[in-house]
Amino acid sequence: MTPKARAEKAAAAMWAEDCASQSIGMEIAEVDAGRAVLTLTVQPEHCNGHGICHGGITFMLADSAFAFACNSRNQMTVAQHNSISYLAPGQLGDTLRAEACEVSLRGRSGLYDVTVTNQNGQMIAAFRGASRALKGTVFEE
Template sequence: MTLTPKERAARAAQAMWSPDRASQWLGMELAEVDEGAATLRLTVEPHHCNGHGMCHGGITFALADSAFAFACNSRNAATVAQQNNITYVAPAREGDTLTARAQERALNGRSGAYDVQVPTRPVP
């Protein structure tokens, strides 16, 4: 049986999700996966907020990192991040739902480049 890229991504994601205690503990939801792409969601709860009453940047970063992980492992080959950075444009607040969308931009052997966006307002 030959799997489509989307089917292979879904199976790889399921195998990763089950033991991914960190993403589950933080309250993330795996919304969608495809080859080189993944979408995760998180509703900002009180325990995600910092002393300024906004979502802690580390929570947003963790959500982006998890989306990246599911995107880059979508071909069922174990991969990890080598380098990343983040730019915070606007804060999220308690009750907001953050949606992290990771998209592969380039892949060359074991190295790839991915963009992950986590807008603070709902994505159409």
Template sequence: MTPKERAEQAARTMWGNDQASPWVGMQVEAVDEGQAVLTLTVEKHHTNGHGICHGGVIYMLADSAFAFACNSRNQSTVAQHNSITYIAPGQLGDRLTATATEVSLTGRSGIYDVTVVNQTNTVVAVFRGCSRAVRGHVFEE
């Protein structure tokens, strides 16, 4: 199995068990070893009292992209610490894209950067996720 095939199988398995990401309206667009791209269209139920995309929805999109990237090697991996900086508001109707990229992987600890942009490539948020590998695998090889 190639690294890309492993990442794709891990993503299919995780997506099949993930109740939250599909429920909120996310889609997995691409995965590879240490990388993932997820999208979400901002709908009315994603907006807050200011009429813009709720920060928690943007965080959730970034966190899900992070999860697919850090589990791409079929090693069960969880978040250890994450942070996000909001740059611009997500607007109703925006198509948000979260692109996660592995920055470092040493032993059981990884660092991933996620950039969330809208359909005009305006940066909405930047997220840094720190992962920790735990026992087990996403799927049986």
């Protein structure tokens, strides 16, 4: 199996059980080994009292992209810790794009950067996640 095919199969298996990401309207745009892109169109229910995209929604989108990237090699992997910097607000109607890229993978520990942009390419947030591999796989191989 090619690395891309493995990543796609892992993403499909995870997506089938990912009620959280699906329930707010995320979509998987791309996956590959150590990489994932998820999108979300900002709806009224995603906005806070200031009328902009709630930071928790932006974080959730980045975190989900991170999850698909770090599980792309079919090794069950979870977040160890992560952080986000908000650079600009997401607006109602924006299509947000979270692109997660592997920075380092050594043993059971990984490091991933996620960039969240809007449909105009404006950077909305920068997320960094550290992962930890567990025993087990995402799907039977």
